[in-house]
Amino acid sequence: MTHPSEPDSSEPHSVSRRAVAVALDIGGSHVTAAPVDPHLRAVTAAPVRLDLSHDAPHDTLIGGWAEAALAALAGAGESVTVTHLGLAVPGPFDAARGVSGMTHKFRALHGQDARAALSARLRGTPLQDTPILFGNDADLFALGEWWAGAGEQLDTIGVTLGTGIGSGFIRAGQVQTGGPGVPPGGELWNTPFRDATVEDAVSGAALTRLTHRHLGVALDARQLAALPASQSGPVWTAFGQTLGEALAPWVQAFGAQRVVLGGNISRAFRQFSDSLQSRLPPGTQVRQSRHFENAALLGAAFLRGPELPQH
Known part of the structure; x- marks a missing residue:
């Protein structure tokens, strides 16, 4: 026994x-x-x-x-x-x-x-x-960063910057698709901005147009990031300021404490983060994605x- x-x-x-x-x-x-x-x-x-x-x-x-x-x-x-x-x-x-x-x-x-x-x-x-x-x-990109990444479980707007623009609004671990400070479905891409839409102003195509305007040649984000700062700096500054101005009203209305950026353009985050941050309301910090492809x-x-x- x-x-x-x-x-x-x-x-x-x-x-x-x-x-x-x-x-x-x-x-x-x-x-x-x-x-x-x-x-x-x-x-x-x-x-x-x-x-x-x-x-x-x-x-x-x-x-x-x-x-x-x-x-x-x-x-x-x-x-x-x-x-x-x-x-x-x-x-x-x-x-x-x-x-x-x-x-x-x-x-x-x-x-x-x-x-x-x-x-x-x-x-x-x-x-x-x-x-x-x-x-x-x-x-889910935004939710992943909220739960386990740069959002640090603060009220977060996640934005993916690539060919187009994706967005997610997270409060207390819940995806927000409506309510104060949230566009319909949580989608920023088609919201009005400067007589067009947010996506028209801050997508990959918009960045390429900026390079042509400032440098006389059409470049994508990776090509632009490879240039010396003396050449690329004005383009990145203009891009960051435009992105900040497009996001600021939503950040303010939602009360976001974090804006987390993912997507291919955000790989160059250090190039435009200061100019972007300068256009956001006080108390909101912008961060680069901690997990990128794994965030979703x-x-x-x-x-x-x-x-x-x-x-």
Whole structure:
């Protein structure tokens, strides 16, 4: 007879299981997936990247998502419990219903129940019956930085600067898509600015127009960053000031304490951060993304926020 304080060698030893979320970021040309440890607030294995064009057939898209998710799970190691499968997707997309409203991309998914299709594709795999949650990719970039990055869990506006501009508004760990200081859907790109829109003024194309105006040659952000500061400085200063003036009314109305920048243009953050900061209200600090491509994965992991550790 075994003493109550001693383990019974006739029974299998219990194995402590580690909780992870499996997070996916759905892009126009590829899907990225990784396991995220909610307690460490970190991506715990090298992300899996699978080439997958947005114009692929429905079954190819869903199959690619399933393949990437299972590969990410395999990278998480043994003895893990998956809390959920979180997907960062472009919009328009009805996250609650799991239905795409996109017609410019992912046409094969338009009006289809992506949650049901993915769940069916995962039947008979280790991810069978795992809850599947969706969120807008720009929102989840901001949410990931709020939870585990440069937002530092302060009221945050996340902005991605690239070919276009994406945005997300986060208060107390919740994505805000309306209310004081929040444009419809949390989308800044099409809000009016200088007789046009914010995206017209601060996208990659806008930066290229600035280089042509100041330098007489059209350059992208990477080419501009490679120039000596004596040449590139005036362009970056003008870009930062314009970005600050475009953001300032929203920052003021929302009461944002942090503005976090991601996307390709923000790789040159040091070149324009001072001029941008000078145009923002006092008490708001602008920061470069801490996680860049991984930020949306972290945000997808935090989609079950109330159940996850925040500090």
